[in-house]
Amino acid sequence: MSTPSMIIIYVDNPQKSADFYRQLLGAEPVEHSPTFALFVLNNGFKLAMWSRHTVEPAARATGGGAEICFLCEQPEQVDALYQQWLGKGLTIAQHPVAMDFGYTFVAEDLDGHRLRVYKLNEESSV
Structure with missing residues (x-):
């Protein structure tokens, strides 16, 4: 495979x-x-x-359809990246929050693709 x-x-x-x-x-x-x-x-x-104007074969998606994930080892790293990306003017779609899988926030790139930063809970295997 x-x-x-x-x-x-x-x-x-x-x-x-x-x-x-x-x-x-x-x-x-x-x-x-x-x-x-x-x-x-x-x-x-x-x-x-x-x-998206030149991809072959032509794509049906026009942007913003992906989520790129950035794994952190500590929750403090999530907070540090959040502050750093805020300082760079990134659009924040979700502020830092504890979710069932871990601690996370989501920003967006220029085309609306989601950039998820997260620290998994200890019991999570994702």
């Missing part, structure tokens, strides 16, 4: 999205063109942005 290794999100403007994620991730894209950008993170995860 193959293992998923990358997510592609459809964006309105890959150059603007790459700038947004460059600041958010503290990383440089390894590939960048007017229609596509790709980040390869330290853990091997690949995050790509493809222009």
Whole structure:
């Protein structure tokens, strides 16, 4: 069986999205063109942005249909990222809150894709 290794999100403007994620991730894209950008993170995860205007075959989704999750080891890390992202002007869809799976908040990128930061409860296995 193959293992998923990358997510592609459809964006309105890959150059603007790459700038947004460059600041958010503290990383440089390894590939960048007017229609596509790709980040390869330290853990091997690949995050790509493809222009929703040029993706082939044409996509039915127009943006905002994905949730990218950022796992933290401590609740304090969730709070720290929340404050950091607030300072960068990110739209916050959900302020830090304890939920059944753990402690979390949700921000949004330029296209409305959700960015969930969370610390799992000790008993959760997700």
